[in-house]
Amino acid sequence: MPKLDMSEIRSLVQSRQPGRPLEAPFYLSREILELDLEVIFGRHWIFVGVEPDVPEPGDYASVQIGRNPVVIVRDDDMQVRAFHNVCRHRGARLVTEPQGTVGKLVCPYHQWTYELDGSLIHAEHMAPDFDMSCHGLKKVHVRSLAGLLFVCLADEPPADFDEMARALEPYVAPHGIADARVAARVDLVEEGNWKLTMENNRECYHCATNHPELTISLFEYGYGFAPESGDESRCEAMAQYARTEAEFETAWEAHGLAWQERDELHGRPTAFRAQRLPLDRAGESQTLDGRAACRKLMGSLKRAKLGGLSVWTQPNSWVHLMSDHVVTFSVLPLSPERTLLRTTWLVHQDAVEGVDYDPDNLTEVWRRTNEQDGALVGLAHSGVQSKAYEPGPYSPYTEGLVEKFVAWYIERLGAHLDASGR
Template identity: 35%
Template sequence: MSVTLPTDLPALLNDCSTGFALPRPFYTRADIYEHDIAAYWNQSWIWVGHVCQIPDAGDYFLFDYAQESLIITRDRTGNVRAYLNICRHRGSRVCTEAAGNTRLFVCPYHAWSYDLNGQLRGGRDMGPDFDPSAYGLFEAHLRVFDGLIFVCPGETAPEIDPGLDRLRPLTAPFGLENLRIAHSASYPVPANWKLAVENYMECYHCAPSHKEYSRSHSLKDPASMTDELLGAMRDRARAAGLPDEILSLPETGDTGMNFYYRRYPLYPGYETGSHAGAPLAPLLGTLGGYDGGATDLQIGILNNFLIYSDHVVGYRFIPRGLQETDIQVVWYVRGDAEAGRDYDRDALTWLWHVTSLDDERIIRINQQGVNAHRFVPGPLSQMEWGVQSFYDNYLSTIGRSVS
């Protein structure tokens, strides 16, 4: 896959300093944005959804970012597949509906049709020398981890399996494969996608910017995570059937990929991420009780999850344009939970709805300041180590296109 380089990209990479924010062009230039999509997003693993969205053969949904579109489907043998939503004839989108069930994928332009396994079934009037087997849909790399679907659209993909193997025993008690979507929401923000990712990667801003979150989550102040608070959570975690590890998994493989798992305590009186601390939904997986903790789970920089004892919140930051990004939030509950009986949707979504509204505001005004010509990258705080981790991954990935 060819990638067109901005002519001064090597010089821009040299201008980046460890421990400092990125220079202004990385957030303001259209050619850098286009390169981001080709060299970073298309070469990364992207969380696109959950198997609960495609329970039956022929079920499918689309996942779109920037100018790209992916078809996620379940074939007739029950396997989950992912294809680029590009007709092999003249490039039309094959699927135009966001989700559905189908026997064949049929291009709306010239009616080329594809099986659920991606093979071309028929192209009309193509002549006797035409070989349909050479024109199947482009298939993307795919992994299903505990029901979560990850796709890499590029020709080669970062190594992911060793990291997933190390995460499995940590996530197993939550039963992530047995989830259903309780709600999903999108919060458009007029900012470059990197500013949205950076905001999620640090809690330096949490105390001043997220008052509701800060009442319950000790992550907003590392000094508040006392040995007493941590020890109490770990005791409850063991009793509930959770591992008590707090781990950062290192980069895996030559191409580099970040994995992160950390369970940290909520403040006393909070069993989950609710308004007053009370439970919100049935316990996940095999948990035997509430430990008063929350897990930050990261599977690649782009894919972030917050796991409470009774629900999961997934976060992603989808580029739509140079300074257009959708903050997408998905709330999951146990697969057999029913709205109105087992959980109240408004109560379940309250915390991360108000927090996402906060994020839209602070990311928007961050972009406004970065747009100013006098912007000069400033130093990162000790609490912004996650931002530096993102920079390291991002700069390494796009730097490979230069070498």
């Protein structure tokens, strides 16, 4: 891919055609990836994990956002804090494992030692006038949304996080994420640009032919359907779905659950969407038989048959919340052609593996679905490298959320370029 200068990137941003995918350089260019890391991942709220990643004081979790290593830690007062995972002496990483437990944060290089609140408490052989209070760890903004953890690397993060939290907490809070526990986690590296991973997630146009396990519990009519293309039997199936949806809505209302679609996926820095939908078969969970995979229900929920809640946040996450478990997904770019997808399964904190749930049954649908999606992302990335590639039209029925993701992305790049004069 030829090197792009900023004027060429600005021209690509300005010439993007609504209703179509991005031009190839957005997926292939290292210069655009660097801009993504600076503007998208460096200035917005990024989903990185869940409070159960750090359940007790001294527990930490590390994450890499571009060139920036971050450590998230639970302090002695049970507060979740985040810091740049960089010693204030000569820059060595403080923790190198993805997760662990520490009493203090100790640099392995020269043993500078920090409290869990980031303050420096030990630094041998320094000058008499050395002021430890000026050399604490550099903080990273961190917020919890009903147990979902977001960080922002910017000095001044977008101010609209609270608006998102107020909108989404009524949906998410009943599932009790903050008090759950991690049952499984899988990191998958996809051979494609991070935007292709996100675009693939934002539609289910491909689901019927590529995700046999996932579509066991999903209704086609919940994720996109062109009514005029259906024959009589499909039209009747759509009508049956409408009746099923009404039954679920009655149950959601009876249990005090927020369920109406709330869509603010573009037009704002911290963009999001939430919607509760019926599930097929037993209607309880995204499993191979549609039944709950865990006997202990999440949070304050008292009924298994409650369908599924889906939550999307820009730029890098989606979450599926059911009565018995929650699955979170975090997307982080590694290079123009490689992307990390981190998937975490959560169950009730008192659920016992092998007694209340079988981990294979719990994780099978999304393990297989992620592998299938990874292969599709690889195919898409391979294709956009061809000189024959040109952006085709989105389906108005099944790719509306893809358009909203791409529109948000272009909005954010454009706003930055305009503000910076670059």
